[in-house]
Amino acid sequence: DAEITQSPRHKITETGRQVTLACHQTWNHNNMFWYRQDLGHGLRLIHYSYGVQDTNKGEVSDGYSVSRSNTEDLPLTLESAASSQTSVYFCASSDKGLPNTEAFFGQGTRLTVV
Protein backbone atom coordinates (compact mmCIF):
# COMPACT_ATOMS: atom_id res chain seq x y z
CA ASP A 1 0.00 0.00 0.00
CA ALA A 2 1.12 3.52 -0.76
CA GLU A 3 2.06 5.57 2.27
CA ILE A 4 3.88 8.59 3.59
CA THR A 5 6.42 8.12 6.35
CA GLN A 6 8.39 10.52 8.49
CA SER A 7 11.56 9.87 10.43
CA PRO A 8 12.54 10.13 13.14
CA ARG A 9 9.28 10.15 15.12
CA HIS A 10 10.97 11.90 18.03
CA LYS A 11 14.15 13.96 18.13
CA ILE A 12 15.91 15.95 20.81
CA THR A 13 18.69 18.23 19.67
CA GLU A 14 20.77 21.07 21.00
CA THR A 15 20.51 24.71 20.05
CA GLY A 16 22.70 25.53 17.07
CA ARG A 17 22.86 22.04 15.60
CA GLN A 18 21.74 21.22 12.09
CA VAL A 19 18.83 18.79 12.00
CA THR A 20 17.20 17.03 9.06
CA LEU A 21 13.74 15.51 9.19
CA ALA A 22 12.94 12.94 6.53
CA CYS A 23 9.70 12.55 4.59
CA HIS A 24 9.15 9.74 2.10
CA GLN A 25 5.98 9.08 0.14
CA THR A 26 5.13 6.23 -2.18
CA TRP A 27 1.97 7.80 -3.62
CA ASN A 28 3.95 9.22 -6.54
CA HIS A 29 2.45 12.60 -5.68
CA ASN A 30 3.78 15.77 -7.27
CA ASN A 31 3.04 18.01 -4.29
CA MET A 32 4.72 17.73 -0.93
CA PHE A 33 4.46 20.00 2.09
CA TRP A 34 6.01 20.56 5.47
CA TYR A 35 3.92 22.00 8.30
CA ARG A 36 4.60 22.71 11.93
CA GLN A 37 1.91 22.51 14.53
CA ASP A 38 2.01 24.50 17.75
CA LEU A 39 -0.57 25.12 20.43
CA GLY A 40 -2.68 28.12 19.50
CA HIS A 41 -1.43 28.28 15.92
CA GLY A 42 -2.82 25.20 14.23
CA LEU A 43 -0.89 24.04 11.21
CA ARG A 44 1.49 26.50 9.55
CA LEU A 45 3.11 25.89 6.21
CA ILE A 46 6.92 25.90 6.20
CA HIS A 47 7.89 24.89 2.66
CA TYR A 48 6.25 23.13 -0.22
CA SER A 49 7.18 21.59 -3.52
CA TYR A 50 5.18 21.03 -6.69
CA GLY A 51 7.68 18.64 -8.22
CA VAL A 52 11.31 17.63 -8.57
CA GLN A 53 13.70 20.56 -8.26
CA ASP A 54 10.83 22.84 -7.25
CA THR A 55 10.71 24.34 -3.74
CA ASN A 56 8.74 27.27 -2.34
CA LYS A 57 8.66 29.15 0.94
CA GLY A 58 5.56 28.98 3.07
CA GLU A 59 4.31 31.06 5.98
CA VAL A 60 7.15 30.31 8.42
CA SER A 61 10.16 29.39 6.30
CA ASP A 62 12.91 31.30 8.13
CA GLY A 63 15.49 28.91 9.54
CA TYR A 64 14.30 26.00 7.41
CA SER A 65 15.26 24.66 4.00
CA VAL A 66 14.09 21.82 1.77
CA SER A 67 15.32 20.09 -1.34
CA ARG A 68 13.47 17.93 -3.85
CA SER A 69 15.83 15.72 -5.80
CA ASN A 70 13.25 13.02 -6.51
CA THR A 71 9.49 12.56 -6.38
CA GLU A 72 9.43 10.50 -3.21
CA ASP A 73 11.41 12.61 -0.73
CA LEU A 74 11.27 16.10 0.73
CA PRO A 75 13.73 16.38 3.62
CA LEU A 76 13.37 19.39 5.91
CA THR A 77 16.57 20.88 7.31
CA LEU A 78 16.86 23.19 10.28
CA GLU A 79 20.12 25.00 9.56
CA SER A 80 20.81 26.01 13.17
CA ALA A 81 18.17 24.72 15.53
CA ALA A 82 16.56 27.21 17.91
CA SER A 83 14.28 26.64 20.91
CA SER A 84 11.50 28.39 18.99
CA GLN A 85 11.60 25.50 16.54
CA THR A 86 10.46 23.02 19.16
CA SER A 87 7.26 21.75 17.59
CA VAL A 88 5.52 18.84 15.93
CA TYR A 89 6.32 18.66 12.24
CA PHE A 90 4.01 17.11 9.67
CA CYS A 91 4.82 16.19 6.13
CA ALA A 92 2.00 15.85 3.59
CA SER A 93 1.58 15.04 -0.08
CA SER A 94 -1.14 15.48 -2.68
CA ASP A 95 -1.54 14.80 -6.36
CA LYS A 96 -1.75 17.96 -8.44
CA GLY A 97 -3.28 16.23 -11.43
CA LEU A 98 -6.49 15.05 -9.78
CA PRO A 99 -9.56 17.16 -9.00
CA ASN A 100 -9.41 15.76 -5.49
CA THR A 101 -6.96 17.87 -3.54
CA GLU A 102 -6.97 15.57 -0.55
CA ALA A 103 -3.66 15.69 1.27
CA PHE A 104 -2.18 12.64 2.93
CA PHE A 105 -0.23 13.29 6.11
CA GLY A 106 2.66 11.52 7.75
CA GLN A 107 2.54 10.54 11.41
CA GLY A 108 4.50 13.58 12.54
CA THR A 109 7.92 14.22 14.09
CA ARG A 110 8.14 15.70 17.55
CA LEU A 111 11.25 17.87 17.71
CA THR A 112 12.59 19.30 20.95
CA VAL A 113 15.42 21.83 20.85
CA VAL A 114 17.17 22.23 24.18
Place this chain on the structure above:
Amino acid sequence: EDKVVQSPLSLVVHEGDTVTLNCSYEVTNFRSLLWYKQEKKAPTFLFMLTSSGIEKKSGRLSSILDKKELFSILNITATQTGDSAIYLCAVAPTNAGKSTFGDGTTLTVKP
Protein backbone atom coordinates in the same frame (compact mmCIF):
# COMPACT_ATOMS: atom_id res chain seq x y z
CA GLU B 1 -3.88 37.06 2.21
CA ASP B 2 -5.90 33.85 2.47
CA LYS B 3 -7.55 33.33 5.83
CA VAL B 4 -9.47 30.49 7.48
CA VAL B 5 -11.16 31.03 10.84
CA GLN B 6 -12.65 28.24 12.90
CA SER B 7 -15.00 28.56 15.83
CA PRO B 8 -15.28 27.77 18.57
CA LEU B 9 -11.63 27.17 19.41
CA SER B 10 -12.63 24.59 21.98
CA LEU B 11 -15.80 22.83 22.99
CA VAL B 12 -16.69 20.45 25.82
CA VAL B 13 -19.85 18.34 25.55
CA HIS B 14 -21.27 15.15 26.98
CA GLU B 15 -21.83 11.92 25.14
CA GLY B 16 -24.99 12.01 23.08
CA ASP B 17 -24.87 15.75 22.44
CA THR B 18 -24.87 17.20 18.94
CA VAL B 19 -22.16 19.68 18.01
CA THR B 20 -21.67 22.12 15.17
CA LEU B 21 -18.22 23.32 14.22
CA ASN B 22 -17.79 26.39 12.06
CA CYS B 23 -15.26 27.36 9.43
CA SER B 24 -15.28 30.69 7.59
CA TYR B 25 -12.79 31.61 4.92
CA GLU B 26 -11.46 34.38 2.73
CA VAL B 27 -9.40 32.98 -0.11
CA THR B 28 -8.76 33.88 -3.69
CA ASN B 29 -9.57 31.30 -6.37
CA PHE B 30 -11.41 28.89 -4.09
CA ARG B 31 -11.34 25.28 -5.20
CA SER B 32 -12.38 23.13 -2.27
CA LEU B 33 -12.76 23.03 1.49
CA LEU B 34 -11.55 20.07 3.48
CA TRP B 35 -12.23 18.86 6.99
CA TYR B 36 -9.72 16.75 8.91
CA LYS B 37 -9.84 15.03 12.29
CA GLN B 38 -6.65 14.97 14.29
CA GLU B 39 -6.25 12.74 17.30
CA LYS B 40 -2.88 11.78 18.70
CA LYS B 41 -1.50 10.88 15.31
CA ALA B 42 -1.56 12.67 11.99
CA PRO B 43 -4.77 14.28 10.67
CA THR B 44 -7.21 11.98 8.92
CA PHE B 45 -9.34 13.17 6.06
CA LEU B 46 -13.08 13.55 6.69
CA PHE B 47 -14.73 15.47 3.87
CA MET B 48 -13.96 17.53 0.83
CA LEU B 49 -16.56 20.06 -0.31
CA THR B 50 -16.57 21.89 -3.61
CA SER B 51 -20.21 22.78 -4.26
CA SER B 52 -22.61 24.86 -2.21
CA GLY B 53 -25.60 23.27 -0.58
CA ILE B 54 -24.63 19.63 -1.06
CA GLU B 55 -24.35 17.83 2.22
CA LYS B 56 -21.63 15.26 2.67
CA LYS B 57 -22.46 12.60 5.21
CA SER B 58 -20.53 9.79 6.83
CA GLY B 59 -22.17 8.04 9.73
CA ARG B 60 -22.75 10.59 12.47
CA LEU B 61 -20.72 13.27 10.71
CA SER B 62 -22.04 15.62 8.09
CA SER B 63 -20.80 18.79 6.47
CA ILE B 64 -22.08 21.44 4.13
CA LEU B 65 -20.56 24.37 2.29
CA ASP B 66 -21.97 27.84 1.57
CA LYS B 67 -19.85 29.48 -1.12
CA LYS B 68 -21.92 32.65 -1.10
CA GLU B 69 -21.44 33.33 2.60
CA LEU B 70 -17.98 31.70 2.59
CA PHE B 71 -18.37 29.20 5.38
CA SER B 72 -18.77 25.54 6.13
CA ILE B 73 -20.12 23.64 9.11
CA LEU B 74 -19.28 20.21 10.43
CA ASN B 75 -22.00 18.49 12.43
CA ILE B 76 -21.49 15.55 14.72
CA THR B 77 -24.60 13.91 16.15
CA ALA B 78 -24.82 11.55 19.12
CA THR B 79 -21.23 12.34 20.08
CA GLN B 80 -19.01 9.66 21.60
CA THR B 81 -15.81 9.92 23.61
CA GLY B 82 -13.96 8.71 20.52
CA ASP B 83 -14.96 11.89 18.74
CA SER B 84 -12.64 13.86 21.04
CA ALA B 85 -10.05 15.39 18.74
CA ILE B 86 -8.96 18.54 17.00
CA TYR B 87 -11.03 19.23 13.91
CA LEU B 88 -9.20 21.13 11.20
CA CYS B 89 -10.66 23.04 8.29
CA ALA B 90 -8.53 23.76 5.23
CA VAL B 91 -9.20 25.60 1.99
CA ALA B 92 -7.45 24.71 -1.25
CA PRO B 93 -7.13 27.23 -4.09
CA THR B 94 -7.43 26.36 -7.78
CA ASN B 95 -4.53 24.78 -9.67
CA ALA B 96 -2.30 24.45 -6.65
CA GLY B 97 -1.80 22.08 -3.76
CA LYS B 98 -1.12 24.63 -1.08
CA SER B 99 -3.99 24.72 1.39
CA THR B 100 -4.66 27.26 4.11
CA PHE B 101 -5.59 25.72 7.44
CA GLY B 102 -7.60 27.15 10.31
CA ASP B 103 -6.36 26.88 13.88
CA GLY B 104 -8.72 24.01 14.59
CA THR B 105 -11.51 23.31 17.07
CA THR B 106 -10.64 21.12 20.03
CA LEU B 107 -13.62 18.95 20.87
CA THR B 108 -13.77 17.10 24.17
CA VAL B 109 -16.58 14.62 24.69
CA LYS B 110 -17.10 13.58 28.30
CA PRO B 111 -18.75 10.28 29.26
